[in-house]
Amino acid sequence: MEEVQRVVAFVADLAAGAGLxxxxxxxxxxAIEEWIVNVCKYSYPGAGxxxxxxxxxxxxxxxxxxxxxxxxxxxxxxxxxxxxxxxxERQPGGLGLxxxxxxxxxxxxxxxxxxxxxxxxxxTAQS
Amino acid sequence: MTGxxxxxxxxxxxxxxxxxxxTVLELSERDEQGWSVVTVKGRLDSATxxxxxxxxxxxxxxxxxxxxxxxxxxEYVSSAGLSSILSAAKKLQARSGRFAIAGxxxxxxxxxxxxxxxxxxxxxxxxxxxxxxx
Numbered sequence: 001m002e003e004v005q006r007v008v009a010f011v012a013d014l015a016a017g018a019g020l021x022x023x024x025x026x027x028x029x030x031a032i033e034e035w036i037v038n039v040c041k042y043s044y045p046g047a048g049x050x051x052x053x054x055x056x057x058x059x060x061x062x063x064x065x066x067x068x069x070x071x072x073x074x075x076x077x078x079x080x081x082x083x084x085x086x087x088x089e090r091q092p093g094g095l096g097l098x099x100x101x102x103x104x105x106x107x108x109x110x111x112x113x114x115x116x117x118x119x120x121x122x123x124t125a126q127s
Numbered sequence: 128m129t130g131x132x133x134x135x136x137x138x139x140x141x142x143x144x145x146x147x148x149x150t151v152l153e154l155s156e157r158d159e160q161g162w163s164v165v166t167v168k169g170r171l172d173s174a175t176x177x178x179x180x181x182x183x184x185x186x187x188x189x190x191x192x193x194x195x196x197x198x199x200x201x202e203y204v205s206s207a208g209l210s211s212i213l214s215a216a217k218k219l220q221a222r223s224g225r226f227a228i229a230g231x232x233x234x235x236x237x238x239x240x241x242x243x244x245x246x247x248x249x250x251x252x253x254x255x256x257x258x259x260x261x
Contacts, residue, residue: 005174026203026234033205037173083243087220090213095206095242102241 004040008033011053011064018057020124027103028064031120034096035066035075043070043116061105064120073116075100076109151175154182162193162225162258168200171208180211187215192224195257199230204238216248225249227257 012029020028032053039051049070056063080101081094100120101107108119152175153168163186171179186194196212198204212228219226228250231239239245251257 005172008172023234030203030205030234030238033172037205037207083241083247085243085247087213087216087247090243090247093210095209099206099238099241102237 004033004036007036007051007053011055014055015062015064018055018062018124020062020122021126024122024124028062028120028122031100031103031122032064032066034100035118035120038075038096039066039068039070043068043073045071058121060125061121061123065117066120067112067115067117069114070116072111074109074111075118076107152179154179156186158191159254160258161191162195163190164195164197164254164258166197166200170203171201171211172203172205173207176207176211179208180214183215187218188222192219192222193226193261194219194224195227195229195251195254195261197229197254198235199232199253201230201235202233204235206242209238209242209244212244212248225261227251227261229254229257 008029011032012025015025015028052067054065075097080098104120105123106121110117151170155166157164216226228248
């Protein structure tokens with residue numbers, strides 16, 4: 001999982017260099033971490049795999065594309081966990097995808113041949 | 128105060144470092160009015176959560192079953208951190224203990240709100256209020 005944090009830190013540095021403020025930078029870090037952990041845990045069962053990360057600076061936003069060649073998975077189509085459930089019924093999973101959706105201004109997904117491509121977009125305007 | 132002896136000396140600090148050597152998680156524990164106050168500083172993420180769980184185990188699974196996590200100096204928490212906090216809360220519940228969160232602020236507070244943890248767990252503005260009210 002330390003490799004995950006290296007990727008997160010790498011993207012965070014690029015984003016800061018592209019003008020993303022500290023507060024929004026943490027939101028982006030969180031979304032990146034949640035998705036890359038998800039890929040590590042589920043995309044390549046029983047085997048290793050690669051993840052490609054690309055950052056694009058748009059007009060007033062940053063877009064991060066994260067591609068993997070693992071099992072098909074559309075994060076935009078998954079149901080959200082019941083966050084109102086009492087403690088005894090709460091399960092540990094499902095929160096990562098929820099956090100991604102709330103931290104980012106837009107979350108996109110396409111299946112391109114053998115690749116999942118997740119696009120995370122965040123406005124660079126001061127919040 | 129009587130109870131099982133602790134592996135960690137009162138007030139002892141433990142630190143977690145990434146492979147690059149940077150310290151990103153600091154934990155300390157102190158006894159206060161029958162509560163174990165665990166102060167968490169830095170980041171609770173996929174890299175530090177294992178260390179967090181291991182180092183909190185003596186306080187969660189032994190000693191007085193009243194624990195308050197002081198998160199006022201926590202800068203970042205991901206779902207991995209939330210899962211470990213949920214696990215701690217459930218273990219204390221199983222011991223008929225009390226578990227409280229104090230000092231939520233900024234992005235950490237927002238993540239707790241998003242996940243529903245701000246309502247499903249007992250949260251307070253500070254440690255003193257948590258101990259007095261719980």
